[in-house]
Amino acid sequence: MAVFSSPSGSSPTQTLSLSEDERAGLVNFLQRLVQTPSPSSKEEQVAQLVIEELRSTGVEDVHVDQAGNVVARMGTGSGPTLLYDAHLDTVTVTNAEWPYNPYEAVIENGVLYGLGACDMKGSVAAMVYAAHLLTESKSDLHGNLVFAFVVQEEPCEGSALKVLLNEENIRPDWVILGEPSDMNIMRGHRGRVLFKVTVHGKSSHSSNPELGTNAITAAARLIFGIDLLSVDLPSDPFLGAGTVAVTHIESQSASLNAIPDICTFYVDRRLTLGETPTRAQAQLESIVEREGIDAEIEIVKYNSKTYTGYELSAREAFNAWALEENHELIQRLSKISRQVLGHVPVVRHWPFSTDGVYSMGETNIPTIGIGPGNPEHAHTIHDQVRLADVEQAARIYALMAMTMLKQT
Numbered sequence: 212m213a214v215f216s217s218p219s220g221s222s223p224t225q226t227l228s229l230s231e232d233e234r235a236g237l238v239n240f241l242q243r244l245v246q247t248p249s250p251s252s253k254e255e256q257v258a259q260l261v262i263e264e265l266r267s268t269g270v271e272d273v274h275v276d277q278a279g280n281v282v283a284r285m286g287t288g289s290g291p292t293l294l295y296d297a298h299l300d301t302v303t304v305t306n307a308e309w310p311y312n313p314y315e316a317v318i319e320n321g322v323l324y325g326l327g328a329c330d331m332k333g334s335v336a337a338m339v340y341a342a343h344l345l346t347e348s349k350s351d352l353h354g355n356l357v358f359a360f361v362v363q364e365e366p367c368e369g370s371a372l373k374v375l376l377n378e379e380n381i382r383p384d385w386v387i388l389g390e391p392s393d394m395n396i397m398r399g400h401r402g403r404v405l406f407k408v409t410v411h412g413k414s415s416h417s418s419n420p421e422l423g424t425n426a427i428t429a430a431a432r433l434i435f436g437i438d439l440l441s442v443d444l445p446s447d448p449f450l451g452a453g454t455v456a457v458t459h460i461e462s463q464s465a466s467l468n469a470i471p472d473i474c475t476f477y478v479d480r481r482l483t484l485g486e487t488p489t490r491a492q493a494q495l496e497s498i499v500e501r502e503g504i505d506a507e508i509e510i511v512k513y514n515s516k517t518y519t520g521y522e523l524s525a526r527e528a529f530n531a532w533a534l535e536e537n538h539e540l541i542q543r544l545s546k547i548s549r550q551v552l553g554h555v556p557v558v559r560h561w562p563f564s565t566d567g568v569y570s571m572g573e574t575n576i577p578t579i580g581i582g583p584g585n586p587e588h589a590h591t592i593h594d595q596v597r598l599a600d601v602e603q604a605a606r607i608y609a610l611m612a613m614t615m616l617k618q619t
């Protein structure tokens with residue numbers, strides 16, 4: 212069981228820890244999570260694993276919402292709400308050769324290897340064991356503690372969390388994301404928008420190209436102009452500069468001897484603070500106008516059914532966000548992390564996008580994050596997590612809940 216006592220003079224951080232058996236249970240649970248594939252839209256089995264483990268650790272209020280997200284609640288029910296967020300899905304395995312079987316969850320020298328170990332089953336396991344530490348220690352949580360284990364974050368961050376908060380009528384006062392941060396504290400990241408550009412041309416036989424309008428050539432002119440945008444994109448002292456990248460291109464023609472009449476390409480645009488999806492679109496439109504090309508620009512829409520049959524849809528346009536440096540959430544998390552980790556954690560920003568695009572980017576709920584796993588290992592064949600970090604994350608999540616939901 213969890214060892215927790217708070218005799219006068221000792222802080223809870225010195226005493227809130229996992230026993231040997233619990234540590235073995237945590238490692239075994241994480242192995243089972245990694246051994247259970249959960250590519251986006253196929254998270255059902257892993258969701259069941261999480262529910263079973265939560266129930267076996269004494270968390271009674273657990274259920275699956277319409278979209279297939281797992282929601283667990285603890286606390287007295289009245290007072291502020293702290294929400295922990297982690298996603299259950301992973302990217303799919305590429306053809307590249309993995310150093311370890313991606314579904315075996317091999318452990319070597321205290322490191323667990325496998326798909327989703329870093330992003331972010333290590334954090335899922337840590338949150339479940341944080342709940343366990345809290346039930347075992349019989350801590351009074353004055354308010355609501357909600358654990359949200361969401362689906363389909365990888366293809367469309369924020370959308371499943373949005374459904375969960377709206378359908379369950381949850382209004383968090385704070386959100387803590389468990390996305391991998393190498394146990395640093397993250398207080399924001401850039402936004403992103405995905406554009407589809409469709410260029411129209413006119414078909415002709417390629418032996419008479421002057422009779423047609425080549426959509427590929429026109430698209431190339433646009434792409435060249437878009438590439439030049441990167442020189443002047445605005446920069447933010449904390450989040451850095453916005454970026455632009457063409458990531459996919461395809462064309463249509465009657466044959467390989469015909470001038471193509473349609474060329475479609477996609478533009479991944481990362482937004483820094485102060486930029487908006489609308490302004491980013493206007494920048495692209497001005498290039499189309501300047502070049503005098505017949506083209507349409509649209510923001511890509513994400514549509515997908517979840518494993519429960521729920522229709523998830525969203526525009527792939529997300530604002531940048533950053534919580535102010537001196538926010539109480541950062542100060543408290545810094546203090547607890549320092550006590551658990553033994554050093555002062557660095558405060559930075561994630562290189563990638565997270566559910567924070569909804570919690571803070573759209574609804575302005577103070578959001579930060581800390582999680583086991585180095586972001587550099589996410590979505591790579593070197594996916595891995597240090598077990599010591601997973602255990603420390605569990606302790607930090609539990610202590611942070613106790614601190615934020617303390618009776619005042």
Ligand SMILES: [Zn+2]
Pocket residue numbers: 298330331390391
């Ligand atoms: Zn992730």
